[in-house]
Amino acid sequence: MATLLDKATEIVDKIITQSNEDTSRTIFAVGSKSAGKSTLISNFLEKNEAPRETLVLEYSFGRKSGQKQGLEKIICHVWEYGGKLELLKNVLTSVPLHSKSYFIVMIDLSKIKTIWNTIETCVNCLKPYVEKSSSKDLLLIGGKYDLFNNYDSEIKKIICSTLRCVALINDAHLIFYSSKEPQLMRRVKEMLHNAAFGNGVVIKEKNVNLNKPLIIPKGFDSWESIGIPKSTMDQVKMRHVARIPLEVEAKEITNFELQRSHPEPILDSLAALKYEDIRNMELFDPSINDYLMCL
Structure with missing residues (x-):
């Protein structure tokens, strides 16, 4: 028979668990080196100091008053991984993730030969953790759009098609971004702010025109719109590498x-x-x- 102390402990544990679920979020960012992860996070957290290169794994956090007139604080734990992508799987096991977690894969659009390796490695590692999260949000963010926009239309068509396929297969949001363009920076910052302190990822806009920055919320794309038959990740990879060879490591x-x-x-x-x-x-x-x- 449960004692009064046991009942009290059970109630307290339930309150603490519920409180943590409501007031704690996690953002985990990974991707290409020098794609703009640190700059984006620094801007999102409104840090004054200039971002520095992330060598392995860095932690920061943001805090905001909740709905209860400042008595409750919502904390967003931000983890950024800048080490070797092949070691990402080992790193993820040591990162404390909350039930509401948002996973960012930052892709350097200016280095087209590295795009597929970044996508494949990061998405495969993150997918099990995305499925465990109550938010179930995976964000593919294409960084350095200002440089990517200078490529010829055929290259842009191939890259955009590949990224849209990957986002569709993995039920991910897709958004292009550049720290050099204030409007794109502001758009992504607002998206992250709502995920960290609001009601999750909210993307009200949509654009599939490759001559403009892509922005496609999950669930708002289709194979018909992309213009290719329904495919697997392996089939998408075969089409991609046939047109853009992978970078050979020295x-x-x-x-x-x-x-x-x-x-x-x-x-x-x-x-x-x-x-x-x-x-x-x-x-x-x-x-x-x-x-x-x-x-």
Whole structure:
């Protein structure tokens, strides 16, 4: 038989859980390097300092008074991942996500050969977490639209078609953005503000004209509108890479010789072994050569 203390504990736990669901949100942003993630988040949170490069994972938050005359605070936890995309799956397991979570994939539209790898890696990693979230919102944001707009119409048609297909298959919002264009910046900022402190992602506009910045809320696109038969992600990938080849990663030089020698030969040997150990570390991002020159 439950005691009075057990009942009281159950009631308190229920209140705390309900409060956390109502007053805590999470935004998780990932994508191409230098696509504008930090600038967008800084602008959204109205930070005064200039955004700096995100090396691995950074946390910030925003807070706003709720409906109860300032007694209740809504907190939005913002996580930005700027490390290697192939390690994203490992990082996500350590990030505390709330029931209302919004996931952003930022795509650098100016680097067309990297677009598919960014989409495929990020969407595949995020999809299980999107499905667990009560908000179920995945946002594909095409950054650097100001540069993308200078491409010829055929390239823009291919990229726009690919992104619309991916958004349709994964039930995602699609919006183009540039930190250089105040109107586009303001539009995305308002969208994030409503997700963080309002009633979720609200996009009232729609544009599928490739000569203007795309903005397509989830559920408002169709295969007929895109102009291709219903497809899978693999089929979309085949069509995309047939027209825009993927970027080939430069192979790492394995036969590296240290330029600085030490007074004792044994020290050179130890330094070479140390270099080999560090080179094989997946999580080591800084310049290895610079590090070893300091030994």
